[in-house]
Amino acid sequence: MEEDFDGLRTDPDPIRRGRRATDLLAVYQQRSTELARIRRAAIEEARDLLGGSYTEVAKAFGLTKGRITQIRATAPPAHRAFFGVGPLAVALPGRIIRDRDDVVIAAEDDKTGANLISELEKLSFITERVIIDPREEWEPTGDAVIVCGPASAHIGHTLMSRDPVLRMAIGDNAQWYLVDEVTGDRFLSPLDEPDPKRADHAYIARRKRGSHVIVHIAGLHALGSVGAARYVMESVPELFAEYGDEEFSMAVTTEFDGLIPKQPKILVPPRKWS
Structure with a gap:
C-alpha cells in the first residue's frame, strides 16, 4: 500500500495518476470503514469484559462516553465483515444471444x-x-459477491467444484439438481417438476481466497438467485454470529409472486468446510 501511494505521487502521466488515485481512494475509504467497524465491535466486547459499563469502556479507550455513544450509533455493524473489507465486485452472468455481439443480462439477474x-x-x-462475459475467464481481484452457476461462466464452475459439501449436477433429463454430498439427497427445481410451481432452489457459499472474501450465489434457475440474495442480506447478522470468518455453504428455496420473492426457507442447512 505504501509503495502504491509513493508511486502514485511521482507518476508523470496525469491520466494514469488520476485513475490510480481514484482506485486507491476507494481502498483507503473501505479500510477506514473497516477500522470503524473493528472499533465498534471492540467497544461491545470491552463492555462485556468490563462488566457492562460504557463509562468504563470510555475510560479504557481514552474517549468520552458521548464519543462512545456516537461510535456505536454510526459505525458499521460487526456483520459487515461477512463480505470482507471492500470495495466489492457484484458479478452477474452475461448471456450471448445469436446475432448479437454484446452481452445481455437476464431480468432476474439484473434484479438480484x-x-x-x-x-x-x-x-x-x-x-x-460486473457483467461476466461467458467467453472469458473472469476472476475477482478482491472481495466479491458472485451470482453465477457452474454452466454460466468459468468462475461459477471453478468455485463450486471446490465445495466439499454441496454441488450442482445435471441429470439424464438435462435438468440441473442441487446435490448434498453429505446425505446424498438431490433437489430438482420446483420449476422443473412434472407439476411446476413458481419457486426455485439456490446455492449459497462463503469462501476465502487469500485475504479476500467471495460470497457465491447460484440459483438452479436465475429466479432462485433472487431469493438467495434476499436470504443472505436478511440473515447476515445471524450467519456472521454463527460462522464468523469460516467457510461454509448451504441451500435455500423460495416461492415467488412474479419476480418478488416470498420468505426464503432453508433447504440444506449451513455446513462449515473444516
Missing part, C-alpha cells in the same frame, strides 16, 4: 444485482457491478 448493491451500500460498501 440491484437488490444486492442497494443492501451492500447500506453497510458502507463501495460496489462495482
Whole structure:
C-alpha cells in the first residue's frame, strides 16, 4: 500500500495518476470503514469484559462516553465483515444471444444485482457491478459477491467444484439438481417438476481466497438467485454470529409472486468446510 501511494505521487502521466488515485481512494475509504467497524465491535466486547459499563469502556479507550455513544450509533455493524473489507465486485452472468455481439443480462439477474448493491451500500460498501462475459475467464481481484452457476461462466464452475459439501449436477433429463454430498439427497427445481410451481432452489457459499472474501450465489434457475440474495442480506447478522470468518455453504428455496420473492426457507442447512 505504501509503495502504491509513493508511486502514485511521482507518476508523470496525469491520466494514469488520476485513475490510480481514484482506485486507491476507494481502498483507503473501505479500510477506514473497516477500522470503524473493528472499533465498534471492540467497544461491545470491552463492555462485556468490563462488566457492562460504557463509562468504563470510555475510560479504557481514552474517549468520552458521548464519543462512545456516537461510535456505536454510526459505525458499521460487526456483520459487515461477512463480505470482507471492500470495495466489492457484484458479478452477474452475461448471456450471448445469436446475432448479437454484446452481452445481455437476464431480468432476474439484473434484479438480484440491484437488490444486492442497494443492501451492500447500506453497510458502507463501495460496489462495482460486473457483467461476466461467458467467453472469458473472469476472476475477482478482491472481495466479491458472485451470482453465477457452474454452466454460466468459468468462475461459477471453478468455485463450486471446490465445495466439499454441496454441488450442482445435471441429470439424464438435462435438468440441473442441487446435490448434498453429505446425505446424498438431490433437489430438482420446483420449476422443473412434472407439476411446476413458481419457486426455485439456490446455492449459497462463503469462501476465502487469500485475504479476500467471495460470497457465491447460484440459483438452479436465475429466479432462485433472487431469493438467495434476499436470504443472505436478511440473515447476515445471524450467519456472521454463527460462522464468523469460516467457510461454509448451504441451500435455500423460495416461492415467488412474479419476480418478488416470498420468505426464503432453508433447504440444506449451513455446513462449515473444516
